[in-house]
Amino acid sequence: MANRLLGVISALPEELAHLSDLSGEQSLIGGLPFWRGRIADRDAVFVESGAGKVNAAIATTLLLDRFDCRALMLCGVAGGLDPALGVGDVVVGIGNTQHDYGVLKEDSFLTIQPGSRPSLGEDPTPGYPLAGPLAARLREALTGLVLEPLPETVGAGRRTPAIHFGTILTGDIFVNSERTRQRLHAEFKAQAVEMEGGAVAQVAHRWGADIPVVNVRCLSDLAGAESHLDFRAFLAVAARYASQVAHRLAPVI
Template sequence: MTEDPTTTKARPVGIICAIPAELASLRAALTDVATEEQAKLRFDIGRLAGIPVVLAEAGIGKVNTSVVATVLALRFDARAIVFSGVAGGLDPTLHVGDVVVGVRTLQHDFGVITAGAFSAYHAGHVPFFNPTDRFGFDVPAALKNRVATALEGLELPALSAAAGGTGRRPRIMLGTILSGDQFINCEATRERLHRTFGGHAVEMEGGALAQVCERFDLPWLNVRSLSDLAGAESHFDFKAYLHEVAPAAAAVLVRLLPAL
């Protein structure tokens, strides 16, 4: 018998954000709230749209996300873990405000340097010691199909004129999100990451989430709205658009909770 996620005994969905702006709309929507501290971090226990969740702000980067994902798995017995936040766009067909639901992720900064040249490799492995044919982490097909079904008909509001909006509604897509402990503020690097890995967006946490969740045999998703396009002006765009685009990722996440 499938567990009803709206019952009081259901295991919660863990939700991770990196920074306060990503967390704000989710925390505001949380009901029946209790708070607990673990690993010097605040965990908000409550319900979103009637579904039990545990919400935490991890901080930026892969190590911070790994810590929080581990706590969610062990202390709170999460049945799935989702990241909600912003990212830089890599795919030139995407715009600020668009949302990428990551169903594939890889760590673009993990690999081997030989003769000054870097080659990416599957996280946790090196080719001459513990080689693998894998590269990256993929959401199982069944969950991917449920996500696609859940997103049908969902429309997000257009960005305001202050955030560069032109009346166009943000696009929502399933795609590949790259992770690395680097803020990409470089046109050449953006083009290389898109060309080399087929990435639609890039951020600093999701690859670590997938790696931890695989260890615990937990479903995961990575939901990102684009705050910038990972180019030379991305540090300005990130600050300008962060507070307007972050709620879009949160809205998509809430829509997807029943699919987990």
């Protein structure tokens, strides 16, 4: 747990802003900036990966290989899929699944585990579930944490965001379609969708089954065409909520 060097991945600078002061030693590798620092009194390496699965996979590989990180955390924003959730809610992933890898048929798309070969008898079931003992530690670490109400300037009402545990989907697509939101929620029973977590989980799984990956996401929009909130306008607020949860979880990963 805390004796492992933690790698912290965010796609955007706004998502990193509340995680560390990023004043430590910086390295530029493969065009990506890495910083040494601390989060919740734990040594960590932070990286701004850029958006998308390839960027996330590159960042993860470098954290594991160059910096010898043996625990990983993503922190940032995501689109909401579950209509029971609201803007500002934070989802901690108990599973990360890539929704855009699979077999495209004439009238459907079959999602399978990235890299799997079903024709050779390999299990094609998609997803990287969180280990039960780790999930229990995360839940315990968040006991009693209450997030502050949303600022009125957000335009989503004076609601107090909640913290949820659920499945987070990943794909190289920014979802802005109500039809797609409904399909993804119905097919995967997932709570959120973003563009990095599933790739990080895939690389970590290849590196070793004992490398935990914790994905913390604040819902910055509802991933549907009718969302009245501007992603850029709410990004900084959503990133701050996600970081509050991340600081509570970092010591137990």
